[in-house]
Amino acid sequence: MSQSRHEILPGVGCDVTSCKYNTVDCRCCAETIRVRNEKAETKGETYCSTFCPRGSC
Ligand code: SF4
Numbered sequence: 891m892s893q894s895r896h897e898i899l900p901g902v903g904c905d906v907t908s909c910k911y912n913t914v915d916c917r918c919c920a921e922t923i924r925v926r927n928e929k930a931e932t933k934g935e936t937y938c939s940t941f942c943p944r945g946s947c
Contacts, residue, residue, distance in 0.1 A: 893920060893921050893922075893940075894921070895910070895911060895919045895920070896919050896920060896921040897919065898913060898917045898918065898919050899917070899918045899919070899920065899922075899923065902917060902918040902923065903916055903917060903918075904916060904917065904918045904938070906938070906941060908943055908944060909938075909941045909942060909943065909944070910942045910943070910944045910945075910947070911923075911940065911941075911942065920940050922940070923938055923940040924938070924939045924940055925937065925938055925939070926938075926939040
């Protein structure tokens with residue numbers, strides 16, 4: 891699901907600088923985000939499914 895860059899999401903900080911929604915001050919400008927992995931049991935098993943590498947979507 892691709893979406894366009896939007897206003898900055900209040901309260902969301904993100905250090906994934908390779909994502910096209912990441913801003914210079916490490917915030918997120920997607921319209922919404924979704925964190926996935928229903929089977930996650932550790933922090934590392936969760937992931938942002940809204941992530942989109944720069945230049946590829
Ligand atoms: S979409 Fe997800 S990975 Fe990308 S900047 Fe926002 S929170 Fe970070």
